[in-house]
Structure formats: structure tokens, C-alpha cells
Amino acid sequence: GGAAFGAGLWLLGDELMVPMLGLQDGPTASGAGTHVNRLAMHLVYGITTAATVQWLRRTF
Numbered sequence: 001g002g003a004a005f006g007a008g009l010w011l012l013g014d015e016l017m018v019p020m021l022g023l024q025d026g027p028t029a030s031g032a033g034t035h036v037n038r039l040a041m042h043l044v045y046g047i048t049t050a051a052t053v054q055w056l057r058r059t060f
Contacts, residue, residue: 006046010039 005007019026027035 002047002050004046005050006042006044007039008022009046010042012019014038 015027034050
């Protein structure tokens, strides 16, 4: 569901693609707390997105 979407987005986006595109330093440049914080934000985003999609499907 939403948590898996958020975690995948974090892993593929923040941890892999953003550094590969040169938009920020690689994952080893940040501390563990930064990674945990970003993962948590992506989990909230994924869960919120999934809940919104479910609500829209029920409503319309």
C-alpha cells in the first residue's frame, strides 16, 4: 500500500536517483538521522497519498 510506495519512492528517489543526477551528495554524506527523517517523511507522503486515492474512489 501507501507505506511501500513511500519507502520505494525514498529509496529510488532520494537515495539513488537524486545523487546520480548530481542534485545532492551520495547517501554516505548524510548521517543516519537524516535518512530516517527523510524515510519517515516519504512514509507519511505514501500513506496520505493512498488514503486520498481511496477516498476519491469511494466518493466519485
